[in-house]
Amino acid sequence: MVSLFDIxxxxxxxxxxxxxxxxxxxxxxARAILDGTPERAVMRLHGSFAATGExxxxxxxxxxxxxxxxxxxxxxxxxxxxxxxxxxxxEFHEVELGEEAHPNTAILEVExxxxxxxxxxxxxxxxxxxxxxxxxxxxxxxxxxHTLVILAHDEPGTIAAITGLLAGHRVNLATMRVDRTGRxxxxxMTIEADDPIPDAVFAAIRTFxxxxxxxxxxxxx
Amino acid sequence: xHRSIESLIRDAEASGRPLPxxxxxxxxxxxGVAPEQIRARIGRTLAVMRSAIDEGxxxxxxxxxxxxxxxxxxxxxxxxxxxxxxxxxxxxxxIATLEVNAAMGLIVAAPTAGAAGVLPAVLISVGEFLxxxxxxxxxxxxxxxAVGGVIAHRASLAGAEGGCQAETGxxxxxxxxxxxxxxxxxxxxxATAVALSLQGMLGLICDPIGGLVxxxxxxxxxxxxxxxxxxxxxxxxxxxxxxSADEVIDVMGEVGRRMPAAxxxxxxxxxATTASAQRLVQLRPTSKxxxxxxxxx
Numbered sequence: 001m002v003s004l005f006d007i008x009x010x011x012x013x014x015x016x017x018x019x020x021x022x023x024x025x026x027x028x029x030a031r032a033i034l035d036g037t038p039e040r041a042v043m044r045l046h047g048s049f050a051a052t053g054e055x056x057x058x059x060x061x062x063x064x065x066x067x068x069x070x071x072x073x074x075x076x077x078x079x080x081x082x083x084x085x086x087x088x089x090x091e092f093h094e095v096e097l098g099e100e101a102h103p104n105t106a107i108l109e110v111e112x113x114x115x116x117x118x119x120x121x122x123x124x125x126x127x128x129x130x131x132x133x134x135x136x137x138x139x140x141x142x143x144x145x146h147t148l149v150i151l152a153h154d155e156p157g158t159i160a161a162i163t164g165l166l167a168g169h170r171v172n173l174a175t176m177r178v179d180r181t182g183r184x185x186x187x188x189m190t191i192e193a194d195d196p197i198p199d200a201v202f203a204a205i206r207t208f209x210x211x212x213x214x215x216x217x218x219x220x221x
Numbered sequence: 222x223h224r225s226i227e228s229l230i231r232d233a234e235a236s237g238r239p240l241p242x243x244x245x246x247x248x249x250x251x252x253g254v255a256p257e258q259i260r261a262r263i264g265r266t267l268a269v270m271r272s273a274i275d276e277g278x279x280x281x282x283x284x285x286x287x288x289x290x291x292x293x294x295x296x297x298x299x300x301x302x303x304x305x306x307x308x309x310x311x312x313x314x315x316i317a318t319l320e321v322n323a324a325m326g327l328i329v330a331a332p333t334a335g336a337a338g339v340l341p342a343v344l345i346s347v348g349e350f351l352x353x354x355x356x357x358x359x360x361x362x363x364x365x366x367a368v369g370g371v372i373a374h375r376a377s378l379a380g381a382e383g384g385c386q387a388e389t390g391x392x393x394x395x396x397x398x399x400x401x402x403x404x405x406x407x408x409x410x411x412a413t414a415v416a417l418s419l420q421g422m423l424g425l426i427c428d429p430i431g432g433l434v435x436x437x438x439x440x441x442x443x444x445x446x447x448x449x450x451x452x453x454x455x456x457x458x459x460x461x462x463x464x465s466a467d468e469v470i471d472v473m474g475e476v477g478r479r480m481p482a483a484x485x486x487x488x489x490x491x492x493a494t495t496a497s498a499q500r501l502v503q504l505r506p507t508s509k510x511x512x513x514x515x516x517x518x
Contacts, residue, residue: 002222004248005262007369007378007395008331008362011269014322015284015434017334018381052432052488055286057325077325125379126333 010127012071018104019049019056022123024076027065028220029131029143030108030119035216037067037086038110044095047103049123059092062106066090070221071127102130117215134215137188138179143220145174145192150205151213154180154187158210162189165205169198186212222247222370226415226466229367230408240402240411241360244367263359266329270318270341273328277317282324288501289435290324293317307350308447315342315446319439332369332378332391335427335434338442339392340365340399343449347400357403364402365395368415375467376474380427380486383477389438389445390422390473394466396449401456410456415466418452423469424476426484428491430498437492 012021031037043062045053053059057076064079067086075082083090097105102122109118121131121141131141139149152158159178166173175192202216223229223244233243249256276282280294293316301309315338322328328337344365348358369378372391377383397418401411422445430436464472483490492498 002370002373003252004222004244004259004363004366004370005266007222007373008263008266008366009329011266011327011329012334013325014328014334014337015325017330020325020334021330055431055433057285060325072327074327125381127330 006126010071012127013057013061013074013076016056017127018123018125019053019058020061020076021071021127022104022125022129023049023053023056023058023106024061024065024069024071025127025129025143025220026106026108026119026121026123026131027062028068028070029065029121029129029141029217030110030117031066031068032143032218032220033119033131033134033215034110034112034115034117035218036112037088038112039087039089040111041066041088041090042093042109043090044093044107046095046097046101046105046107049104049106050094062108063088063090066108066110135213137213139188140177140190141217143217145194146196146219147193147217148189148191148197148202148205149215149217150189150191150211152187152189152208153210153212154185155210158187158208159189161208162191162205165201166191166193166197169201171195171197171201222251222374223367224371224374226368226371226412226470229371230412233408239360240367240408241363244363248363248366260359263362264355266331267345267355267358267362269327269329271345273318273321273326273337274314274341274345275317276326277319277321278313282321282326284320284323284433284435285325286323286431286433286435288323288430288433289320289439291320292439293320307346311342311346311446311450312443314346315339315442316439318342319434319442323433323435323439331365332373332395333380333388335380335429335438336388336392336442336445338439339389339445339449340396342442342446343396344399347403347450351403353403361399361403364411365399368395368398371467372470372473375470377477382485383474384425384480384485385427385441386419386422386425386473387477388427389441390419390425392442393418393422393445393449393452394470396446397452397456400450401453404453404457406453406457410459412466413460413462414453414456416462416464416469417455417460418448419466419469419473420462420464421448421452423473426480426491427486428484428493429486429488430493431502432486432488432493436501
C-alpha cells in the first residue's frame, strides 16, 4: 500500500528513484542477506539498468548499498572510494535475462569470509525493490521487514516449531507465507517480523533436521 | 490514503475537520505512526527541500554528464524582464532542485525524482511571498500528499508508465492543491485547482535526452510550477471546470496507457531522438568506470 511518505519522498540522493535509490537498496539487500559487508561482489545488470545505469549513478549507488550506505547518504557520490576503504572489491557486467525479466533487474553475487550469497532482484519504481531469488531459490523480499526465509522438507510441525521459537523470544510477526515447491515436497516459508530475528532463534532454526536452507534478512532503510 | 478527491472532501465535510487533519489521521491510522511524528517528519522533508534549493541556486554542482548545472543561478541572477521577481524566483527554484538531483545531490522525490522541483519551488516560494507559517506549510504538504496518493492509485506517477504528465503533471496538481488550500480556498476550489492544473499537462510525453533526468526535465519542472500557480489563481478566483478532478486524473491514466512506449522514458522518441540531442549525447563525457575492475561490455 502507498503511504504518505512514498508520495512526499523518499528523501534521496539523485538522480533517479529507480536507478539510484532502488539500486542502492538492492545493494543493501545483498549485504543484509550476507549478514555483513562483502569482501567481493560481482554484479550483473540487465535491461534499463545496463543501458542507462551509468548516467544515473546506478553502479555507484549499488556499490554504496553493499557497504551499508542508505539512499539518502551523500557519501553515495564517492561510493567507490568509500568501498575501497571498506575493503570491497567489485566488478560489473551486463547480462541479458530475457523479455520476462523486469527492465531494472540485477544479479548480485557477494562473498564474505567463505560465506556466499547470490541475490536476484529488481528496482520496481519509486525506490522500492523486489528480491525474487536468493541462492537459486524463489523468494519475495522487499526489505520492509526483518525477514526469515526458510526452505524445509514439508512435514508436520515445521511451522509450529519456527513460530514457537519466535514467540518464545517475543518476536512480533507481521506476515507469513508458505509455498510448497512441489519438487521434493519442499516448503518455502517467508516470515516477516516487526523486530530483528534474534541470533538464538536463527541458530536454533539452523539445527532443525528438516531444514534445507535458511536466510535471515535485516530490514533495510 | 484516499482513493479519490471526492472521498477526501466528503470525509472532511462529514467530520467537519480541515483537509490536512483528515489526511493526517488517515495516515496515522494506516501506518500506526503518531500524528505528531508524521508532522515532524514532514518538517524535516521541508528542510531537505530548502537545502536542495539553496544548493542549486549556488550553481556550482554539475551533473556527471555535463548537461545540467548553473542554469538556476543564471535565471536567479538575471532576474525578471516580464512578470516580476516572484515568477523568476519560483522558476529558478524549480530548476535548482532538479540540477541538484542530476548532480547526485540530496532531494525529496515528491512525487518522483524527475518531478522533484515543482512542489518545493511552489510551496517554499509562496510560503515566503505570503509569509506563511511553518505549521501551515506542513498542512499544505499533507494536502499535496493526499492528492499525489489519489493519482498514484487511479493513474500513475511513473514516466515509464504514463509519460511526463504522470510525473510533472502530478507534481503540478499536488502543488496547485497545496497553495489553493494555503490561500483559504474552499474544498471545491482545491479540487478545481487539481483538475485545472492536470488538464493542462495532459499528453505530455517523457523523452529525456540520453535517457537522463536532465533535459528537458529541468525546464518541465519550471513550467509545471507555473501551471500549478496559475491554476490555483484561477480556482481561487472562482473559475470552474466542468470535469471533476477524479475524472481528469482518470483521463491522465488513460492517456498514459495509450501513450506509445517511445514517449515513456525510453529515450526512443521525442526530443531524445532529434539530431541536436544525439549530438549532445555523443559529446558528453562518460563517467569513470566502476573501479577497480570496471564495467565490462
